[in-house]
Amino acid sequence: MDAVSTDPCDQHRYRVLGVGVDACRDVRAAAIGLHARGGGQIVTLNAEMTMTARANPALGAAIAAADLVIPDGAGVVWALRRQGVRVRRTPGIELARALLSYAEAHGWNVALIGAAPEVMEQLKRRLLEELPSLRLVLAEHGYQAAEAWPQLEQRLLSLKPDLVLVALGVPRQETWTQRLHAGQPGIWMGVGGSFDVWAGVKQRAPEWMSRLQVEWAYRLIQEPSRWRRMLSLPAFAWQVLRRGERRR
Template structure:
């Protein structure tokens, strides 16, 4: 059995502290233990303050990883020096193994299919059992649910954006209860070549958000969550409200 990781509270939300997130997930995949992976960043944390349903889903997830630079810096305020674990890289590490039945859901029409084609070229034998874009009609939603239930994918990547993907996963895990479900945001766009990731030097200096804003200037209002998160992090640090050492049930 995979060992239960320690929890650390980030503004009242869990982050799990593991040296090897990919290895921990591979173990659960092999054992058929259903897992919801939440990729926590500052923007999601601030949304959860206003969205009780999102906060509940994050707290119930079996794995919440430190996806955002803000979360990593928050952990360092409390002397928890853990590396950032971008959700896209975690998903890539699982896809690269080529050992799971995979389903991709989300993105604009054609994007998930293009991303699947790229991965199947990179990893011969990778078994992508299905794809579905995120602009689904009621009839397509019903068909999608039946398809997942029938195919029983082991790794389901959902790229619907926050908080839609987290809420959708929580509501539909019963369709394939032994699967690992990961909300991957805009990862399909990157894999399909529609968008690009920030250069490594920006990511290494916690400035990936700046490159994202450059690519998508309409996101500027959402980026206001970052200074709010930083302010709240300082308040929490002063009041010592975070706790470490809790274990998953």
Template sequence: MLIPPSVLTIQGLPIHLLADYAQWLRERVEQGQGTQVVTLNAEMVMQAAQNPSLKAVIQQAELVVPDGVGVTWYLKLRRRGTYHAPGIDLVSQVLAHLQGKAVFFLGGAPEVGERAAQYWRQRNPNLVMAGVRHGYFSPAEEAEIVAQLQRQQPRLILVALGVPRQEIWIQKHRHICPQSVWVGVGGSLDIWAGVKVRAPLWMRRLYLEWAFRLYQEPWRWRRMLALPQFAGRVLLPALWGGGE
């Protein structure tokens, strides 16, 4: 019997607090308990403030994990301890131990999904790959993807379509696989496929992964403007003893 996570709110959005996110999620996969996982960061919090559809999806998700450093700092300021669960690490811990349950990769550029799938086949020979489809699909191809998912009923479905598209897509289609765990994984497929390089471990330990991504992709600077906005709207009030 899974223990329900405790919940803290941030700008009207839930953050679920667990001692071991990966173990909780593995049990959901094993038991066939339908779940949508949202990996919450500061940028997504600010997007949700302007996007009612995204906000509703996050509020309804069964598991919202503190992915980004901004959310982690918020929890520390609220004196809830250190909770940090980067989505790529969380999903990797599930995939590494998955046996007898099928996984489906959806998203990324053509061939990226296949390369990511090969990466995981080498690390977990017992992994059952139900299918791989890239994220540049037409409406007709989308109907084929939905039919394939409905037919195969993979237990773990990883969707890499970018925020907020992947979260909204999952919420719209999760009913076709009611026993599946659905996770929006963003750029994780690119990392597994070797298309992009993740920040060194020392930077991750110092919560500087966002800076490494900006160094790699300077065009992201506009998106990074969400960080000072988040600091002013969320972190400073929490520092002064306010907030939710």
């Protein structure tokens, strides 16, 4: 990474199409360091979320206020490189899984919020098989009745977990987390469809597709209804080229 210091926890915020994103040498170290500093919110930024944030002020505000915004998508990494900032893509699903393993090893209390009821049940079973010492203090699906959310939120806040993973979809998981985590300890992170993958309901793209940076095609095959959302990818590339964001 050319534009930052050699500190492994070093973190510098740049902008891609006006949306903040952080470059740091070791994202896992930065996330764990966030916990040590009293906690905060992690956002995983890709091209689709960048375009959504430009049109959704609430999401844009949540990203701007986040304590760590990682470059989750290949498009964001490409846009940063055009500015002379060389970072590796950090898939949010991999960072979240690394944090779960760290949580098990260090006795952290963990809370999971989101996904469908059947996914959450399967997820709890599989996680406790794979991480038997994980201290899972709360695991609730995201299909709660409107009147149930205040009680769930109060229960979550009272537990003061060390790690909260939220799978409510973009932008809700980011705005919900921003509202709740203020003044709370621990790491709070939106994880999108990670629960579905960990539960075995969906599969990640094969490694060769990841290397070629065409994971979006695999997601589209699994969920054809996403095609409209995928239109944001060429729009993102065009805007980056049009704005000409390069090294100053």
